[in-house]
Structures are given as C-alpha cells and as structure tokens.
Amino acid sequence: MHGETMSGWLLVALCAATGAYCLLRMSSGAGDHRTGAGSEALMGFGMATMALPAAAVAPPVWGWAPYAAVFGAAALRALGQSRGSAHHLHHVIGSAAMVYMALVMAPNAGGAAHTGHATGYGAGGIPLLTGALLLYYAGYVLRSGVRLMPEAVVAAGPDSGAAVGWGARPELALACRLSMGIGMIAMLVTL
Template identity: 45%
Template structure:
C-alpha cells in the first residue's frame, strides 16, 4: 500500500487480529459435532481467516503475487454461490467471492503493471476508478451494516454473536481502507 507506513502497520494489525481470531474459531470448532450450520460457520471462519491474514500480508508487502491465489479462490466461491443450496449459503459464498475478487483486483492494481508493484508506491493510480468506486461502496455499506448489527446486539451473548460480527465489520473497514489506496 502507498501512504504513511503507520497506516499500513495499523491496517495489518487489524487484519491479522481479525484473521487470527477467525483461525482460532476454526481450531476451536473442530471438536464440535458436524451439522449443516456447523459446516457453514466453519467455512465462514476459514474464509475470514484467509482474508484477514491475506489483507495483513498485502498491507505490508503489496505485490502481484497476492492476486493469483485470491483470483482462484474468487472463482471457486462464485461458482459455489451459483451452485449452492440455500439462500444463506449462496449469499455467504457470494460475499466472500466478492471479497476474494477485490483482493485479487487490489493486488494487480497496486502492482500497476510492474512485477514489483512500483506504480502504486509512487502515487500513480493502478486501478479502474469505476470498479474501485463500486467496491468502495460495497465494502463501506457492508462495514456499516455489520457495525450496526454489533451495536444493536446489545450485551446479549457477547461471545456468541457480537465478536464475530465485530471482526467482520473490522475486515470490511480494512477492505475499504485498502481500496482507498488503489
């Protein structure tokens, strides 16, 4: 990312913390009985851990090499969203597919056509303004929506609902911040 180094480090800490928490949830859930809802939550935690840790890496070491794994993940998730059963599972995979696609787009845009990603570091725009704008609106709205769900959940079942939602809101904010640098 271009911009102040402190912002990159803070974004990396936010993303790594969110991704690490989701990774911890994956590890903790391995001992739970398997059912449809459990598999959906497990898949969500795995994808959110991958997104958070990838965002942290991309914030500190931007480059085109981050784009390819996320482009592949986006393709798998978007195909899964089209073929998935159940409205909630399709929406879940579609959201994560859009996130993975945004990660691939940012990696390629930050590289600015050069293998080392020098264009974005010198302040030259590397992305398509319309696509960047659409993604900014999407992730800005998503962060506000998840944040409002955290606030309206009150103190009920603090560990069960608000903390994962807070992590999702934080990752939405992180995606928004990273898109601002494209």
C-alpha cells in the same frame, strides 16, 4: 511518509488479528459455521499480507499471481456455496475484490508500474468498479456497525450466567467482519 507506513502496519495488525480470531472460531464450530470462519480467516490473512508496506517488505514481481489464484479459487468455492446465503455471496464479493486488487497491483497493470506501492498501491484500477466496491463495503460496514449496537436487555433467565467460549461469541465475529470491511475500504481507497 511515516504516517503511511504506520497506517499500513496498523492495517496489517488488524487484519492478522482478525484472521487469527477467525481460526479460533473455526475450531469452535461445525458445518457452515466452520466453513464461513475459514473463509474469513483466509480473507484476514490475505488482507494482512497484501497490506504489508513495501518500504519494509518489497513484494516480488510475481507476487500478484498467488493472490489472484488463491482468491479466485476462494471466490469460486464461495459461489458454489452461495445458493440462498447472503453471507456466502459476501464472501464471493470479497474474494473477487481481492483478485481485482491483486490484478491492479500487478506490474504493467493498466500501464502503472508497481513502484507506487511504497506509498500505498500504484494508481490503477477501473474507477467505476472501484467505486462500486467502495459503496458496497461502506454499506456493509454501516450495516455491521448498526448490528453491533446493543439491543434491549431481555429479563435474565437461569442460563444467563453460562460462560460462552471465545470462539462462539457472535458479537466478536461481527466485530471481525466489521474490521475486515473497514480494511477493504482502506485498501480500495488506495487504488
């Protein structure tokens, strides 16, 4: 019992910190970089609020509707931007997964009451869709983890000592994406 609440709060902290870093990234970029960072900040903060343990903060009965609306709009926006961009397509899948989880969490979804949220999310969902999303995010996490592995060091040039701002560090952005992918797996497993 205590472990589930603790893991819920750890997931909330991880997702909120990721969302905050994505806001920092948003202020240090322009154009497509800024749009992507904004989408990731929305995802991080949305995941943090959705992962709040119900023992501490009981969600209102109507609480699923704003999640579905916000992430439905985010999915449509990302779909419009996804032409030729795998990263925007990932945002479409992530936003659609959040809509799916919000609908599954809704009272009367699949006949399951929302009371199961105290120990995670209520049982429900479409097993095949949940499994497909779990497989997608498992592959995404593995791919992101491999991309974080250090590459061979190239001979240092005169610009190697240049300071890079916290918002412009690609390895931190990738680490945030990795942690949100792990968070999505944790949330999907509880369906």
